[in-house]
Amino acid sequence: xxxGPPVEAPELSPNLRLASLTRREENKVIDMRRKHSxxxxxxxxxxxxxxxxxxxxxxxxxxxxxxxxxxxxxxRANTVDDMDRARSIFVSEKQKGLAEKQGKPRxxx
Numbered sequence: 001x002x003x004g005p006p007v008e009a010p011e012l013s014p015n016l017r018l019a020s021l022t023r024r025e026e027n028k029v030i031d032m033r034r035k036h037s038x039x040x041x042x043x044x045x046x047x048x049x050x051x052x053x054x055x056x057x058x059x060x061x062x063x064x065x066x067x068x069x070x071x072x073x074x075x076r077a078n079t080v081d082d083m084d085r086a087r088s089i090f091v092s093e094k095q096k097g098l099a100e101k102q103g104k105p106r107x108x109x
Contacts, residue, residue: 021090041077051066
């Protein structure tokens, strides 16, 4: 079976190119959301941490309620809508940065 001729990719508008994030940028957004959710759930995480520091193997049974509270808080803090909102904030900041760079003349060293 021989491969067919290569198909050219359609040209995307600049806005669509900015809307797609690289892996590094996506990881930045995830880290930003993780820090935000940890800050929102600090009390629940401390509650679980205090319980888990008292037990070794029994932490699975003794701190189940604490773990459930912490996980529910983190689940509520990390919704799909929140991730989409964080991505759109990141893209808008990226667009502002590119707009500022376009106004400045480039210098060669």
